[in-house]
Amino acid sequence: MRVKRDSGRTQVLDSIRNSGPIARIEIAEATGFSPATVTAITAEFLQAGLIVEMPLESPAPVEQKQGQARRGRPRVLLRLNGAAHVVAGLNVAHRSICVQLTDFAGSDIAEFEMPLAQPCMAADTLGHMILMAVAQSCDRAGIPIQSLSAIGVGIAGQINTETGFVHWSPSLKARNVALGPQLQAIAPCPVFIGNDANLVAKAEHLFGKAQGIDDFLVVTIEHGVGLGIVLGGRLYSGLRGCGAELGHIKVEFDGAPCQCGQRGCLEAYVGEYAILRAAQAENDAYDDVQQVFAAADAGDAAARKVLARARHMLATGIASLLNIFDPQLIILAGTRSTIAHLYDDALHKDITGMAVKVDAPLPPIEPHHWAGALWAKGAAAYAIEGVAQLTIRDLAQSPV
Template sequence: MKKTMAEVQVVRPSSDQRESGRLQVLDTIRSAGRIARIDIAQATGFSPATVTAITSELLAAGLIEESSSDDQPSETRRGRPRVTLKLRGKAHRIAGLKVAQRTITMLIVDFEGKTIVDHEMEFPTARVSPTELVDRILKIVDATCRKGGFDRTGLSGLGIGLPGQINSVSNFVHWSSSLLERNVELGALLAQRLPFPVFVDNDANLVAKAEHLFGKGRESRNFLVVTLEFGVGLGIMIDGEVYRGQRGCGAEFGHTKVQLHGALCQCGQRGCLEAYVGDYALLREANGVTVGEPYTDVAQLVAAARGGDQVAMSIFERAGAMFGMGLANLINIFDPDLIILAGRSHNKRHIFLDAAVTRAMQSVVQVDAPPPEIRTHGWGDLMWAKGAAAYAIEKVSGLTVKDVTRNAS
């Protein structure tokens, strides 16, 4: 018996499905740079009609724009130019910010990720109260915006990379070496002072995102980034996504234990890897036995070791052994395609990195297959800030698409 229209259950996509579809199309356009609608359909698996409908909404919202340019020289083109879609850079200004030991670096980009302006500020102390950190962030936000010729109301979002254990979902800081207090609602404090959303994450996670989008991890979907600076961090990229753990407290490579009842770490525990290879740890050990002027920078300690100083050489020898042990554990646990050793001061650390990598390869489980590639990538705080900006672009895109979905309902 034929059913009437009233008896037929019409299944329509849910709001979440529509939002997910729009975000997938937007991400596809972002990844491609410029792409035709038919190619979006092939990349996403959506029908051409669905792609046309979604891109029409994104065009109307001002998030994307059409372009008829292509790579073919004008004198060899035949027929009507192919219409492609690209992100509309002017749709948003988005900022990324890296909190380092005594500096904060900020970068403002457009919606395509192109740099508009950057700025760096130095501060006299490393660890401060939550209120003081918020004040410092506001200070550099305003200074960077002024440098770009606009004010803070011209921003759509801010990504912040902070060392420590951070729940990025709630912008909650369990612990950070930049803060004097634990369990800080940093996102809520900033929300009271800023007219745009803020997204806080562990800085090593944002380095992994930056390496995936702009750096040495662009061709890999499964890799690890080990950051080696004042402390030690780890960013884990699995199938193209950053892994953070249930509470945002995962990937704390620097706080894995390498010595029972060992050296004191800045986290308050003993025997952490960071307590043997971080900048502060190397200087602490050197100054504990050095007679005369204390070392104030790792570069001084490196110079001493290269000059034949036995104490300095022994410090780096132990650091290399500890770091090699840690790398071997990472390889045995994750079996990644690639490990990137990243950080501003990695050039200084070549004095023990080569030995550490050799030790790691000797200590991993031996199988008849090539080991993961290990690369070094030295870059400054601007790259960290770029990772924070990329994270904020991702988050702002999600919020904007949510608005598009709400308005289309």
């Protein structure tokens, strides 16, 4: 489900989330709202339990007035109330579902990983797997599943976050599945579903390398290749939720077959499945991509050729992103071994050769090795945002 944002209250809550503990007057300065408006909104948040007042900061300096000492008014600081809600964030990966339980302030409570017997399932099977993973993680953490306030789900593919409709996902056998509503029908609390790369971008913004940066891109490389676009501090995913599909831009006419059903897509050369497939064409003894990486490290010429081609295709995609967006930062996110075998000086040189030439350095391109649970943390951040918006919607009887 998706809740329309109430911008006034949302800005105040974002200000407390990003800068808290924070005084009301500082919120007014950060948002441009009057102190009276900030006082009214924070009073609502206090009553709803979303925020708490901190124990008083040290008293303000003593002021001298007409020879008499007078104590200044002590400052009261506000912060999020972590205990307000518990949420579950899930990342549906190729071989497992990772779950991260957090409180409303984003502090970790527990993480859990449930293996999947098969990577591609019928929608009702995947729905039950997701709920089973949530139930097992709550069980392990000693938290009743009924006490969850929201569930956030990150999944690869093209997802309309407004409706929870999945146009296509490598995790689902069928196309055009109303996965969000199906999950909502069996879940004990509101469910928010989104593209996994978008949720990684959200996690980078809130907890990772992009804190304080408002225009950045995250390229995710694992089984497939994804992209998260944050512009002006907001995720951009397109009209139908089908934007940011870097993995499916065409890098070769009539090229290698892609898991999306088309040919010549970027991820048909760069995704882990594609690297393995290309290496198997040279040597059918490979069972998984780690063996290809090990062979390349040992100097195997065929494995190195496969990785060099993947690196060149990745450079083509990243140079296109630079040429279109000119962002403050590009993050390459993925598992350690995959990023380590694609991110090197040759990649940089290739990107530099294809980026538009100006007399200024390229924006930084930085690798970030996310563990599985941290992808799930992006989904938890999405659930926190969702539950906050639901509460704000209930508060919003009059616009601020």
